[in-house]
Amino acid sequence: MSAPFRLADPARARALAEAIRLLAPPEPVKIVHVCGTHEVAIAHNGLRRLLPETVTILEGPGCPVCVTPASDIDAAVAIAKSGAVVCSFGDMMRVPGGRISLEQARSEGCDIRTVLSAKDAVKEARETKKEVVFFAVGFETTAPMTAAIVLDDPPDNLSVLASHKLIPPAMAALLELPDHGIAGYLAPGHVSTIIGTGPYRRWLDRYDIPVVIGGFEPLDILYALALILRQIADSAPKVENAYPRAVDAPGNPAALKLIEEVFEVRDAAWRGIGTIPSSGLELRAAFAGIDARRRFNLPEAGPDPEIPGCRCPDVLTARAVPSDCPLFAKRCTPLTPVGPCMVGAEGACSIWFRYGERINP
């Protein structure tokens, strides 16, 4: 990371950890974040060890590939089996669909390529005569890039299998669960760079819960946690921006305009959670021509497969941490993943395994 934005400073980290200790109430508080990048920063920097015992922080549905329903993976597999090239982000490859994963489809001879960016899919399409489909997953941070390629005169052989999801509706959905126990949200910094603060107010104000937008340096996260605890201490829940260097209240107007122009909001299925109202993006009718869901004959959407013993549904709704699962780091490892949370690079189980994170072993 570039020097002016590196905020590593042990003295300040200690001061912020002390602030957290002073602000933490005596009773347990459960704080939830919804971003794999936050979880990596927390686990990698050992931030949980700086928190008082009463304060826990859990990842909810922060891994886009983990929450992609099996039926969307089945659609991508069916497209690949029809002879088209499927371009996918790498960590989607091993996530099991209803029957097989993209990786298994590739081993059966399908042409499935991993890309780092939506623009790489355009490049692939320009270099072949075959049909090329971009499997577009990701939250609000990633949806504008898909919109940008759709609007940028894409080649005729390119189409988009849109599976983008929206975070604030999912944050609200978790609060509808009877036993959620969530006392505050650490909101995702880069989703917020795009959407600003408004959508959190619209979706979460009625729950009277602290929502603090946090950055990704260790100090950013500690600071955001301190602000959440201060809101709890003051009984003054609100949406607060603790990452002003990358988040403006209105968000990124150019990116929001791209999303608005290309997509419309619809209800969407989240793996492990169920259908969440107004939480997905589908291509507008004006872009039917580039919509892979219309260009290809796709299978009827089936339910997500039950995975016996896997606690991903609880992990994705922040009702369990990975080490609560009896299979964690035993039968289920990144080499032998049982559920999607161990496959996705941003899944809590995979991150906890990589960094040796544990609570209640």
Add this chain to the structure above:
Amino acid sequence: MCLAAPARVISVEGKIAHVDYGGVRTTARLDTLSEPVEPGDYILIHTGFAIQRLSPEDGRETLALFDELTASLEPHRPEDEGDPPERPSGVG
């Protein structure tokens, strides 16, 4: 997947910026950005697209925010913790 990292703009050609990611040269699309950028600016890049212009000043301002919070809690440090400490309310 929402990983984004700052890079320094070297040059701009239409809606493409050539950038330096701490030594690594690459390009970023600018059509996802609302404001114009110039060589020397820092931008936050996500999957090859700029999502925010950053000012190097902002890093220092962030540190000042952290210090303001911790300073506001100073009077509640353990030394004067005879009675259960009052909850600090708001930045002093």
